[in-house]
Amino acid sequence: MASANSARTPWWAWTWPILAFVILSIRVIFNAGLPFAATEALVLIATVFAAVYHAEVVAHRVGEPFGSLVLALAVTIIEVALIVSMMITGGTDTSGLARDTVFAAVMIVCNGIVGLCLLAGGIRHREQGFQLQGAKAALTVLTALTTLTLVLPNFTSTTPGPTFSTSQLVFAATVSLILYGSFLFVQTVRHRDYFLPVGGGEEAHAVPPPTKIALLSAGLLLVSLVLVVALAKSLTPTVEHVIEAVGAARSVVGIVIAGLVLLPEGLASYRAAKANRLQTSMNLAFGSALATIGLTIPAVTGVSILLGRSLTLGLDSEEELLLTLTLFVSVLTLGTGRTTVLQGIVHLVLFAVFLFLAFLP
Numbered sequence: 421m422a423s424a425n426s427a428r429t430p431w432w433a434w435t436w437p438i439l440a441f442v443i444l445s446i447r448v449i450f451n452a453g454l455p456f457a458a459t460e461a462l463v464l465i466a467t468v469f470a471a472v473y474h475a476e477v478v479a480h481r482v483g484e485p486f487g488s489l490v491l492a493l494a495v496t497i498i499e500v501a502l503i504v505s506m507m508i509t510g511g512t513d514t515s516g517l518a519r520d521t522v523f524a525a526v527m528i529v530c531n532g533i534v535g536l537c538l539l540a541g542g543i544r545h546r547e548q549g550f551q552l553q554g555a556k557a558a559l560t561v562l563t564a565l566t567t568l569t570l571v572l573p574n575f576t577s578t579t580p581g582p583t584f585s586t587s588q589l590v591f592a593a594t595v596s597l598i599l600y601g602s603f604l605f606v607q608t609v610r611h612r613d614y615f616l617p618v619g620g621g622e623e624a625h626a627v628p629p630p631t632k633i634a635l636l637s638a639g640l641l642l643v644s645l646v647l648v649v650a651l652a653k654s655l656t657p658t659v660e661h662v663i664e665a666v667g668a669a670r671s672v673v674g675i676v677i678a679g680l681v682l683l684p685e686g687l688a689s690y691r692a693a694k695a696n697r698l699q700t701s702m703n704l705a706f707g708s709a710l711a712t713i714g715l716t717i718p719a720v721t722g723v724s725i726l727l728g729r730s731l732t733l734g735l736d737s738e739e740e741l742l743l744t745l746t747l748f749v750s751v752l753t754l755g756t757g758r759t760t761v762l763q764g765i766v767h768l769v770l771f772a773v774f775l776f777l778a779f780l781p
Contacts, residue, residue, distance in 0.1 A: 428633070429477075429633060429636060429637065429640075430473075432466070432469075432470065433470050433473050433474060433637075433640065434470075434640055436463065436466040436467050436469070436470040436644075437467055437470055437640060437643050437644045437647055439463055439466070440463050440464070440466075440467040440644075440647040440648075440651060441647060443459060443460055443463045443651070444647065444650055444651060444654065447460065447654055457655060457658040460651060460654065460655055460658075461655060463651065464648065464651040464652065464655065464680070465680060465683065467644055467647055467648050467651065468498060468648055468680060468681070468683065468684060469683070469684050470640070470644050471494060471498065471641060471644035471645055471648055472494065472495065472684040472685065473637075473684075474494075474637035474638070474640045474641035474644060475490055475494035475495070475637075475641055477629050477633060477634055477637035478490050478634055478637050478638050478641060480628050480629060481628050481629050481631070481633075481634035482634075493715070494641060494645065495681055495685070495708065495711060495712075496711060496712070496715040496716055496719060497645050497649075498645065498648050498649075498680075498681055499521065499525075499677065499678075499681045499712065499716050500716055500719040500720060500723070501645075501648065501649040501652060501653075502521075502649075502652045502677045502680070502681070503517055503518050503521055503677060503716070503720055504720070504723050505649070505652050505653040505656055506656050506660075506673065506677075507723075507724075507727075507729055508727070513670065514673075515729070515730045515731060515732045516670075516671070516731075516732040516733075517670075517673060517674060517677075518716065518717070518720040518724075518731060518733070519570060519674070519731075519732055519733045519734070519735065520670070520671040520673065520674025520675070521673075521674035521677045521678050521712075521716070522569070522570065522674075522678075522712060522713050522716060522717065523570060523671075523674065523735060523739060523743070524671070524674045524675040524677070524678035524679070525678040525681070525682060525708070525709055525712040525713070526562070526566055526709055526712075526713070526743065526746070527742070527743075527746065527770075527771065527774045528675075528678055528679060528682055528686070528771070529682065529686075529705050529706065529708055529709035529712075530562075530709065530746050530747070530750050530767070531746055531767045531768065531770040531771035531774060532686070532767075532768070532771040533682065533685075533686045533689050533690070533705045533708075534702075534705055534750070534754075534764075534767050535763075535764045535765070535766070535767030535768035535770070535771055536686075536690055536693075536764065536768065537689050537690055537692075537693035537698070537701045537702075537705065537764070538693070538753070538759045538760075538761070538763045538764030538767065539761050539764030539765060539768060540690060540693050540694050540764070541693035541694060541696065541698055541701070541759070541764075542759060542760045542761030542762075542763075542764055543761055544694055544696070545696050546760070547758055547759070547760055548693070548696065548698040548758070548759050549698065549757055549758050549759075550698045550699045550702050550754075550757060550759075551613075551614050551615060551616070551699055551757070552754075552755075552756070552757035553611070553614040554607070554614040554615040554699070554702070554703070555702060555706070555754045555755075555757070556755075557603065557606060557607070557611075557614060558603070558702075558706035558707075558710065559706075559747070559750055559751060559754065561599050561600070561602070561603045561710055561714075562706065562709060562710060562713075562747070563747050564599055565596060565599055565600070565710065565713040565714060566713065566743060566747070568592060568595055568596070569592055569596060569713060569717050569733055570733060570734065570735050570743065571734065571735060571740060571743070572592075572734075573588075573732075573733045573734035574734035574735070574740075576588060581732070581734070582732055582733060582734020582735070582736075583730065583731065583732055583733065583734065584731070584733060586725060589721045589724070589725065589731065590721065590725075592717065592721070592733075593717055593718035593721040593722070594718075596713060596714050596715075596717045596718055597714065597715075597718050599714060600710055600711065600713070600714025600715060601714075603710055603714075607703075607707075615699070615703050616699070617697060617699040617700065659673065659676060660673065663676075669778060669779070669781055671778055672778055672779065675775075675778060678712070681712070682708055682712075685704050685705070685707075685708045686705070686708075688704055689701040689702075689704040689705045692704065698759065702754075717733075738777065738781065742770070742773070742774055742777075745770065746770055749766060749767065749770065750767075753766060753767065
C-alpha cells in the first residue's frame with residue numbers, strides 16, 4: 421500500500437471506488453448472475469484496500485490518539501456491515517457469524533499474519549527485535565477480550581447454550597469498549613513509547629499529508645465504505661452458495677469476512693517485517709485484532725438487540741483449545757522481544773491446523 425502521507429492520491433485509491441460503483445450498477449440493472457460474482461469479489465477486495473488507504477491518510481492527518489480510532493472505526497464498519505448483511509439475509513443460521521468472524525480474526529492475526537511476518541523477517545534479517553512492553557500490553561488485552569466474549573458465554577447459566585442474555589450482552593459490549601479504549605489510550609497517549617520503533621526512525625516522525633489531500637480522502641473513505649457494504653450485501657448469497665457447494669462448515673463464512681477485512685493491514689504488516697520494521701508490523705497486526713473484538717462485538721450486539729436477533733458467542737471445545745494454545749504460544753514466542761524463523765514456523769503451523777479443521781472438523 422502506498423504511503424499514507426503522500427502529497428498526491430494514487431490513481432487506484434479513486435479508481436477502485438468508481439469501478440465498484442459501475443460493477444454495482446451493472447448488477448442491479450442487468451441482474452447479473454454467478455459468473456459476474458468473481459468480478460464483484462475482486463472489485464470488493466480492491467475497494468477495501470482503497471477504503472483502508474483513505475482511512476490511513478485521514479488518521480495520519482488527524483494525529484494521535486484520534487488517528488488510530490479513525491482507522492479502527494473504518495475497518496470495523498466494513499466488518500460489521502458484512503456480518504449484519506449476512507445476519508439479515510441468512511436468518512437464524514447466522515446467529516454464530518459474529519463469533520466465527522471474531523475467532524477467525526484472532527487466528528488469522530496471531531497465527532497467520534504474525535507467523536508470516538516473523539518467518540519473512542527472520543529469513544531476511546535472521547533475528548528481529550521489538551518493544552516487549554507493547555507486545556505484552558496487546559496480548560494482555562487480547563487475552564481478556566477473547567476470554568470474556570468467546571469463552572465466558574459457555575459458562576453462564578441465565579440462558580441455555582453458549583449465549584448471553586440481553587443484559588449480559590450489554591455488559592460484555594461495555595467491557596469490550598472499556599478494554600479497547602484503555603489500550604488505545606495507553607498506545608497513543610500514556611505509554612506511546614512502548615509502541616514506537618526501537619531507536620525511533622523516520623516512520624515515527626512522518627510528515628502529515630496536506631489538508632486538501634486529507635479532505636479528499638475523507639470523502640472517498642465515506643464513498644468506499646458505502647460501496648463495500650453494498651457489494652458485500654450483493655455477494656452474500658453467492659458466498660453462502662459456494663461454501664455449501666464445497667461442503668465446508670458455516671464457520672468458513674467468518675474466515676472469509678475476517679480475511680477480507682484484515683487483508684490490507686496484513687499485507688502492510690508483512691512489508692514492514694521484511695523491511696526490518698517489526699515494531700510497526702506488530703502494531704498493525706495486534707491493533708487490527710483488538711479493534712476487531714473491542715469494536716465489532718459492541719456494534720453487533722447493538723444491531724442484534726435492535727433487530728431482535730440472537731447471538732451465539734461461545735466457542736466449542738475444539739476452538740477453545742486452539743484459542744488457548746494460540747495465546748499461550750504467543751506469550752512464549754513474543755515474550756523475549758527477539759524473534760527468529762522458528763517462532764514464525766510455529767505460528768504458521770497453528771494457522772494451518774485452524775484452516776484444516778475449519779474444512780474438516
